[in-house]
Amino acid sequence: MTKxxxxxxxxxxxxxxxxxxxxFAAEGEKLVGELRASHLRVRKIYALDGILPGPETTTVSEKEMERLSLLKTPNRALALVETPRHRLSADELGDRLTLALDEVQNPGNLGTIIRLADWFGIRDVVCSTDSADCFNPKVVQATMGAILRVRVHYVDLERFLSDARSSGIPVYGTFLEGENLYDTPLTPTGILLMGNEGRGVSEACARHVNRKLFIPPYPADRRATESLNVAMATGIACAEFRRRNR
Structure with a gap:
């Protein structure tokens, strides 16, 4: 291995x-193995002796892996992977549920949301351009392999939501006030918009929301904490959409 x-x-x-x-770089024996078997193109693998042998693998020592790793705790394998590019337009989304993220900036939150999308069979996550980069090493690690199956797009989100609504696609959003998630009619298709960790959904994007959803605390009259973590709220909302329309 060279300098x-x-x-x-x-x-x-x-x-x-x-x-x-x-x-982008991906670390971990399991993740690298999944990448090698996926549709993505792995350009190079660095691994400890006996791990993931093959023509694209360079064997390195534990000390060399420490120098390579972009994480606090080095793994036994690291891959260099060509970044995939996906195209998406609003008119493609009429027959599915899609997640939209308005300036979600924490890498751990983004990675968890991509993992949730994979769990709930959501193929596309559409992000504002100021959201965290899905190929940040921390995001890739947090997805636990879901980055292979979920397509992540970076767009002018306000325009994207406007086009979707003009095409008749329902746009839902989560807010600190609105209709009770558990009482509101939910369609099996549409866009579910989640907001920034501190500020929630921006005013510009909120203008294109058809229905504002609120996740109530339990019991409903209890004084709740300020808000749910965005990844946690995404999981609750996705579960309710899927439960209602299974």
Missing amino acids: AEIQLVRSLADKRNRDREGL
Whole structure:
């Protein structure tokens, strides 16, 4: 393993370098194995002796893996993967449930939401351009492999929601006030919009929401904490959509 290889891998911690190289790093023996068997193109694998042998694998020592790793705790394998590009338009979404994220910036939250989307059979997650990068190493790790199956798109979210609503696609959003999630009619298709960790859904995006949903505390008259974590709220809302329309 050369110094240039180490520099390349380490540089992928920065989004600008990921964009320039068209690569992202993924760590973990299980995840790298899934990547190698997926439709994504794995350019290089670095692994400890005996782990994931193959023509694209370079065997490295534990000390070298520590130098390569972009995580606090190095794994036994790391892959360089070509970044996939997906196209999406609002008129494609009329027959499915889609998640939209308005400036979700915490990598752990984004990774968990992508993992939730995979669990609930949601194929597409549409993000505002100021959301966290789904190929950030922490996001990739948090998805636990779901990044292979869920397509993540970065768009002008306000325009995207406007086009969707103009196409007759229902747009739901979660707010600190609105209709009770458990009493509101929910369609099996549409867009479910989740907001920023601190500010919630922006005013610009809120204008395109058909129905504002509120997740009530239990019991309903109890003084609740300020709000739910966005990933937790996403899981609750997705579960209710799927339960209602199974």
